[in-house]
Amino acid sequence: MKKFKIDFIEFAFLVEACIPPKPIARAMFWQEVIDKYYYEMTKKERNRLYEWISKNPKFEEAKKKEFDAYQFDLRFDPDNQYEVEAEYEGKKEKYLCFKDGNKYHITRNTSILEDRITKITKL
Numbered sequence: 001m002k003k004f005k006i007d008f009i010e011f012a013f014l015v016e017a018c019i020p021p022k023p024i025a026r027a028m029f030w031q032e033v034i035d036k037y038y039y040e041m042t043k044k045e046r047n048r049l050y051e052w053i054s055k056n057p058k059f060e061e062a063k064k065k066e067f068d069a070y071q072f073d074l075r076f077d078p079d080n081q082y083e084v085e086a087e088y089e090g091k092k093e094k095y096l097c098f099k100d101g102n103k104y105h106i107t108r109n110t111s112i113l114e115d116r117i118t119k120i121t122k123l
Helices: 008-017 024-040 043-054 057-065 067-076
Strands: 081-088 091-100 103-107 117-122
Touching (some): 024 067, 043 057
Antiparallel strands (some): 081 091, 081 117
16 A cells, blocks of 8 residues: 655644544544654654644543543653663663653553663653
8 A cells, every 4th residue: 555645734633633532543543643653753743743732622631531642642742751771682772762650661552671671861
């Protein structure tokens, strides 16, 4: 399947239209914004998207009730970004993470095991 290109403004409107709660297809897109598209965006785009979505009153209400909205807030909040270095079987990796409680998440459902973390840097 061919990939479609859209500019940032079109992307932001699409994300805004999917603020939880929404039907399954929109919910799946919202989750991909957190898990996939976050990594395809520049830091400036991430910050702009967070600012855009945060201004929407629906989002402010949703993040209190909807877990996906809460996770979007954690993933995109510029004050909750970390570079985490971890080591497993002698191999060192660096990850862009967000913090939820005491865990550092790479995606919504993937966090780094505490005993594997060698260094945490707040970005």
